[in-house]
Amino acid sequence: MLEDVDEANGPLKVIPGTHKGPVLSHHAGGVFCGAVDPEDPLFEQDKAVTLTGKAGDMTIHHVRTLHGSAPNRSDRARKILFYELARADAWPILGASSYIHALGQRGFWADLQDRVVTGAPCLTPRLANVPVTMPLPPAKDNTSIFKTQASGGARSAFA
Template sequence: MLTAEQKRFYGDNGYLMVENAVTPEQLGELRRIAYEFIDRSRAVSESDDVFDLDSGHSAETPRLTRIKLPHKQHPFFWKVLQDSPMPRVLNDLLGPDTLLQTSKLNTKAPGGGAAVEWHQDWAFYPHTNDDMLAFGLMLEDVDEENGPLMVVPGTHKGPLLSHHHDGRFCGAIDPDDPLFEKDRIVTLTGKAGSMTVHHARTLHGSAPNMSDRNRLILFYECHAADAWPLLGSNSYIHSIGQQRFWADLQERVITGEVCLTPRLEPVPVRMPLPPAKDASSIFTMQKSGGAKSAFA
């Protein structure tokens, strides 16, 4: 699937753009389902297990930040992850045995859809090794105006920046951190059906959507099967018990099989503790944790 040059680019920079990551038919169905969920949110007045509501949400004007765990809300989100070019990209970058960490459909509404402050995914869920990445499948065209993903190339090879504020994990870096090299930011735009790939340690964020168009990006966060979560990471697995975790592990296999021999690598780790007052989503975590905005 990926060329040798694409693999080298990802290895050097910690991100990649892949065009035509799904078929036109798959893209159409994903978009249809996404807007069906947005329409369903008209009946919701508070965030719940499916919807994260943005400020100004109403039945007349639905505004969401996120549809949670879409692969569990509708089977097509899981089907397309396995039956598209995406698994081949995973295998090229992570090897034959891969698992899904989590999924989310970030839905920035027009006219100010919420920003995601700068962060490294790795800060939220450190593992025994960092063969972890995120796909960002664009369900609508993404340009400079509607809140595109932005990355700082090469940061996947650097340090883990502090994601704490006043001694508490807030899920974002301080934009005044001297290690945050703003002059090196790259903006990732593309046509619907294109997909970004970024390493779990790559520093990234996205500004508010100030356009008059939706910005829908479906994120799949994935990892090599021999990357095992560390106790204390910001993950639901600590609440489900060993038996349920084992069953959950089988459900998250994308390609290959589960690996019972974790690979240990000398990766930088700082546990995401103590947690923010409200850790129900990255948006509430960054807000309740007192993260300073880079987009104010």
């Protein structure tokens, strides 16, 4: 957190343990909207934990943990720096082909090496038996998560 985050400026909320459960639908009206329907019977909003803190604090959650935030209702920005980390053997399922083609094989290989924090790039992807749902078809405007949600017809659970 780059500045203090409290209830007023729409902090992130997570539902602990959901990374081990089923993947809830992030679709509305037949398109990926980047949000779970608050009416989904498996969405247990009452178990959400609010992640507030002081400037310099950090929170960490698994990518599959259900998470979201309410709108920022304060007069202060919610300035947060996001780091996304993955194991070197966790290869992308969606987007890899266009990513490789855009950079070319040499550029892709150089980029992979540049992104390694510790260890070495791995040429044998780790494949695990976990549920996966592709975020397709895309919403009309998917230039940001907020625009994806708005143009995809998502309803907020935290509004």
